[in-house]
Amino acid sequence: MRLRFYLLIMDSITVDGVQIFLSKPTELEMDWIGQDDVLEQLLAAWATIDEADLPMCPRILGQPGSGKTTLAYAAAKKSNKDVYIFQCTADTRPEDLIITPVMGSKQEIRYHASGLVTAMITGGACILDEGNRMPEKSWASLAPLLDKRRYVESILAGVQIKAHPDFRICVTMNQDASVFDIPDYIGSRLQPKIHVSYPSRENEIAILQYNIPFAPKEIVDYVVDFLQKAHGQDAAYSVRDGVNIARFMLKLSAREDQPLPKDKFSTYFRMAVTKILDDDAIDILDGKRPRPKFTFPQGFANQVLKINDFIDDLDDDSSDDDEDDDSIAGDKDRDGKKKKK
Numbered sequence: 286m287r288l289r290f291y292l293l294i295m296d297s298i299t300v301d302g303v304q305i306f307l308s309k310p311t312e313l314e315m316d317w318i319g320q321d322d323v324l325e326q327l328l329a330a331w332a333t334i335d336e337a338d339l340p341m342c343p344r345i346l347g348q349p350g351s352g353k354t355t356l357a358y359a360a361a362k363k364s365n366k367d368v369y370i371f372q373c374t375a376d377t378r379p380e381d382l383i384i385t386p387v388m389g390s391k392q393e394i395r396y397h398a399s400g401l402v403t404a405m406i407t408g409g410a411c412i413l414d415e416g417n418r419m420p421e422k423s424w425a426s427l428a429p430l431l432d433k434r435r436y437v438e439s440i441l442a443g444v445q446i447k448a449h450p451d452f453r454i455c456v457t458m459n460q461d462a463s464v465f466d467i468p469d470y471i472g473s474r475l476q477p478k479i480h481v482s483y484p485s486r487e488n489e490i491a492i493l494q495y496n497i498p499f500a501p502k503e504i505v506d507y508v509v510d511f512l513q514k515a516h517g518q519d520a521a522y523s524v525r526d527g528v529n530i531a532r533f534m535l536k537l538s539a540r541e542d543q544p545l546p547k548d549k550f551s552t553y554f555r556m557a558v559t560k561i562l563d564d565d566a567i568d569i570l571d572g573k574r575p576r577p578k579f580t581f582p583q584g585f586a587n588q589v590l591k592i593n594d595f596i597d598d599l600d601d602d603s604s605d606d607d608e609d610d611d612s613i614a615g616d617k618d619r620d621g622k623k624k625k626k
């Protein structure tokens with residue numbers, strides 16, 4: 286208990302003589318409703334059953350808006366941990382994940398630990414959110430953390446940081462075309478795979494009521510009817526879409542005299558569905574099967590990146606040729622290679 290108090294007031298630690306400033310945990314109102322099985326799987330993966338046992342590093346998979354981040358956050362809070370959510374993007378660099386140097390007010394360099402490293406130091410939980418938005422090279426720095434070595438190395442600060450025994454990590458991943466395939470050696474460390482699927486009608490009603498407690502039951506029922514029809518057709522409309530439809534519909538109808546006449550109710554509901562989703566969603570609402578859509582396969586982003594690299598290489602080659610014509614000595618380094626500008 287005393288140790289925990291000490292950690293909470295601490296905003297920096299010294300590792301191998303280097304002072305490292307810590308990040309703040311994320312505090313949110315987020316409970317997990319229904320689907321106890323996935324919560325149990327995540328808690329089991331994080332548990333240790335023997336002194337020689339280690340926690341696992343699960344990945345949570347599902348469609349965007351299906352509740353992955355909510356599940357991870359709720360599991361970490363249920364384990365009484367501070368939670369650090371690290372949002373992964375296509376621009377995340379290896380050092381962003383670990384320690385970043387920042388210029389201090391006296392022109393000195395201060396080393397700032399990411400949420401991930403702060404969780405490692407303080408024994409918190411880190412959610413690497415939307416991990417497969419991150420390109421392959423950023424994953425490499427995490428390989429030793431995700432196996433029994435449980436450490437990361439910061440090249441910039443020149444330190445190695447070992448994870449506290451209470452540290453836990455999980456990665457959420459969307460299953461759509463906007464993401465990268467993760468490399469196999471990382472995939473084999475991010476186990477088990479926990480799939481968040483569409484909730485049952487009963488759970489979906491409870492989730493909507495929890496997220497929009499002021500929504501009349503009639504609106505919640507209307508939205509859940511629509512969502513359940515969509516799930517039945519495997520249309521990628523999620524709980525988040527349902528929450529947004531209900532909220533927008535409530536805002537639109539709040540501008541009218543109450544109670545809302547029946548015909549207006551339906552008009553605003555259809556308007557909210559088309560504005561939040563698309564015209565195809567109306568087909569589902571009307572009980573029609575939507576037109577089949579072309580979707581890019583998962584991992585498509587990798588292919589785009591490879592093509593971009595290829596085009597960049599071609600551009601580099603041709604601009605090198607151009608430069609050779611009127612070569613400017615100052616633009617080349619000692620090996621005769623073109624300097625990066």
Ligand SMILES: Nc1ncnc2c1ncn2[C@@H]1O[C@H](COP(=O)(O)OP(=O)(O)O)[C@@H](O)[C@H]1O
Pocket residue numbers: 316317318319320347348349350351352353354355356457492495496524525528
């Ligand atoms: N089982 C659930 N319990 C509580 N809220 C949920 C649940 N599933 C989805 N939600 C709600 O749906 C929305 C999207 O959830 P989120 O976790 O952000 O999805 P994802 O990370 O999969 O994109 C949030 O408003 C969240 O509160």
Ligand SMILES: [Mg+2]
Pocket residue numbers: 353354355414415457
């Ligand atoms: Mg998320």
